[in-house]
Amino acid sequence: MKKLINNPDDVVREALEGMAAAHPDLLTVHFDPTYVVRADGVPDGKVGLLSGGGSGHEPMHNGFVGRGMLDAACPGEVFTSPTPDQMQAATEAIDAGAGVLHIVKNYTGDVMNFEMAEEMAESGGIDVRSVVIDDDVAVEDSTYTAGRRGVGGTVLIEKICGAAADKGYSLDDLEALCTRCNDNVRSMGMALTSCTVPTAGEPTFDLGEDEMEIGIGIHGEPGRKRMEVEPADQIVERLMTPIVEDLPFKDGDDVILFVNSMGGTPLIEVYLAYRKAAELAEQHGLRVVRNLVGPYITSLEMAGLSITMMRADDDIVELWDAPVHTPGMRWGA
Amino acid sequence: MKKLINNPDDVVREALEGMAAAHPDLLTVHFDPTYVVRADGVPDGKVGLLSGGGSGHEPMHNGFVGRGMLDAACPGEVFTSPTPDQMQAATEAIDAGAGVLHIVKNYTGDVMNFEMAEEMAESGGIDVRSVVIDDDVAVEDSTYTAGRRGVGGTVLIEKICGAAADKGYSLDDLEALCTRCNDNVRSMGMALTSCTVPTAGEPTFDLGEDEMEIGIGIHGEPGRKRMEVEPADQIVERLMTPIVEDLPFKDGDDVILFVNSMGGTPLIEVYLAYRKAAELAEQHGLRVVRNLVGPYITSLEMAGLSITMMRADDDIVELWDAPVHTPGMRWGA
Incomplete structure (x- = not known):
């Protein structure tokens, strides 16, 4: 294996440190629990948009945090789901009173952990909705998936929903839009x-x-x-x-x-x-x-x-x- | 060799057709001689900016044609210099009365062919200047180079000079700016x-x-x-x-x-x-x-x-x- 890395266990952390160093105007990286959040804060009354998943798919998702797209992202280790505590912390960080939409790619670990995070956040009084993205027509079930996998459609959906959230869509409307995008x-x-x-x-x-x-x-x-x-x-x-x-x-x-x-x-x-x-x-x-x-x-x-x-x-x-x-x-x- | 190509001889042409299909608002591709030119034409009195070189370094240079950067680019075959007739045609296409700056990476073939194109264009009455980029500190001479190679600095220089040309810099001033950037x-x-x-x-x-x-x-x-x-x-x-x-x-x-x-x-x-x-x-x-x-x-x-x-x-x-x-x-x- 030839890679531009130091210790294999530090790849995700060090790459996130690099992102933080390169884009302080756009995003802030928190560690333990680890999440990336927009630097300028979520405007009051705007629905927060969170996604996440295993690392190794860059620029998705961390690279889509900023203005007009995601408010936060939770990176797991490479090809490994992030944990519910990461998602909960990120959800709390981006709730500006209008609730938070979780955009979840359909992989068993991601779906399970986002479900737990949703429960945790809701018990803390935050209105959370989740839409599971499953756009991959290749297979009906897969190694890490019940049902179709979430893939490239996620990129388009994060852009479109980010713009809608900016435009003032309510949590209900954003959930409906996200579902409609996934259906199409x-x-x-x-x-x-x-x-x-x-x-x-x-x-x-x-x-x-x-x-x-x-x-x-x-x-x-x-x-x-x-x-x-x-x-x-x-x-x-x-x-x-x-x-x-x-x-x-x-x-x-x-x-x-x-x-x-x-x-x-x-x-x-x-x-x-x-x-x-x-x-x-x-x-x-x-x-x-x-x-x-x-x-x-x-x-x-x-x-x-x-x-x-x-x-x-x-x-x-x-x-x-x-x-x-x-x-x-x-x-x- | 596993590549997403059809016939190896058609790679550059077919990729250019893809660029033309993807970005008709930004650029137009001409074949025989082959060059990529901004779609909206060079504003009257603006200095035209041309670069070029072998393909295989994408997005450089074709991907930097549009607004605020290059007015045209001449792609050669992969890792092969474009020819003087390509450069001449592109130079003529982007001369809007204020002359044309050639930004040339320091490789023997590129330098020689851009020199010929400059002579051809000047004999046609177009004021042309060339700045050779040689920012690579690795080696003093190289396989295809007398002197240092032109590499990553070219990307920054094309952006900066593109903005300056938009701002109304004269050909003299643009040549001086390009040289100053290369020096730094x-x-x-x-x-x-x-x-x-x-x-x-x-x-x-x-x-x-x-x-x-x-x-x-x-x-x-x-x-x-x-x-x-x-x-x-x-x-x-x-x-x-x-x-x-x-x-x-x-x-x-x-x-x-x-x-x-x-x-x-x-x-x-x-x-x-x-x-x-x-x-x-x-x-x-x-x-x-x-x-x-x-x-x-x-x-x-x-x-x-x-x-x-x-x-x-x-x-x-x-x-x-x-x-x-x-x-x-x-x-x-």
Whole structure:
């Protein structure tokens, strides 16, 4: 294992110290329990937005804390759920009287711990709602999941809900919006290589020199199929077809198209894949009204990509376009 | 070789088609000769800003075309200089009557071809200046270079000069600013792994399972030293010390600190490295007034990082803060 780290046990803490040093205007890092919170405090009466999950998917979620997106994030160790006490502390920190929405990716540990944190916070008098994101069409159940996994849709949803919270949405309305976004987003990923969790020191799984995994999870969980590597255009079609058919997306739909690098895939290849994804969307009669291209939800240094598509009405597009200023996503500010 | 590509010969063209599809509001791609130009045209009387070089370093340079940064970029094949006819066409496309500045990374092919393009454009009546960027302190001469290589400083310089051109700087003033920035910026990089040029199909160089290359070039050119991998903090010190000593940066200097991923290194490790780089800067009495963290000048999927530091007076900081809207760098717009 070759990594730019010191002690494998200190990777998450030291990376958080780096984030704190780089972005003091945007976020503050608390340790023990560990959470990242916006530096300027949550405005009175605004619903607080919290997400979290295992580390190793950067910039998600810590990199989406700031203005116009998440108010706080709870990072676990690499590919390990954060604990309820982290979530409880973060929830308390961002409650500004209007309650807190938990955006939870559907992994068993995350769901269980966010449920406990919700109970703890509610017994402390904070109104908390949770929406579980499960946008991955690859598999119905998975290694760490009952039901579908939460993946790239989470990135879009955190942006959109962040804008809505800024706009003054109530907790009820924000919960409804988050659910509606989740109902209208689908994703699927693939990998050319594994990744190595620092404390494990060995690749999470093995892939042959000519193999790829279609439908991979963001922790390297098995997908639909292991097969020989194909030209990129065919790979993109293998991801786009199940996405389009699952919702189903329909002729005339406006969509946000998000082509994501799993981390180790260079941007030149992500754009090459975007080209084909956009072409296929058009062939299905979809109108790509917004897009996102790059590494936003990663699996350490895994080579591969995922595609996410969200059906987007004018409200969603307006929320998408609203200013955002976080380390990992920024525009209009 | 496992890559998300179709035919190795089509990688650059297809990635450019993807960029064109993703960012029609920002840029337009011309083929044969190939260049990327801002979509909204250069305002009358503004100096045009052109850069370019081999592909494989994305988002640099194509991803820096838009508003507030480059007006055009000429991509070569992967790790291969673009040709003079590309540069000439791009220069003509962005001349709005005030001349064109070429920002050239110091590689023999780039320098030679930009010189030819400058002559061609000048014989066509366009006032052209060139500034050669040579910020890499690792080696004095290199495989593809007479003199020092141009690396991470280029990213900062393109942003700063883009803002200055927007502000109405004349060609003389812009040339002087670009030279001043280059005089005040230093960089050094390292690699844990090689990368593979698609048309070559084999890694550019070999590194042992426990080895790293200190002072690597962005095409995998040899650096100062091949040695056993060390903890990240020591590696960062191996990069920071020569940077600080070379200028030399002095107690009390304000600096922009840029910690860059070579592509395959995940963001969690880049922030971990930033933590140490910022700490060392402080120990040297430097004040980090701005920073940039992430993959901005890459070497395909190479794992590694580079550190760049620029001495920044108030003018530089103001230009750095000015709005920019490109696919690869965006704020305030």
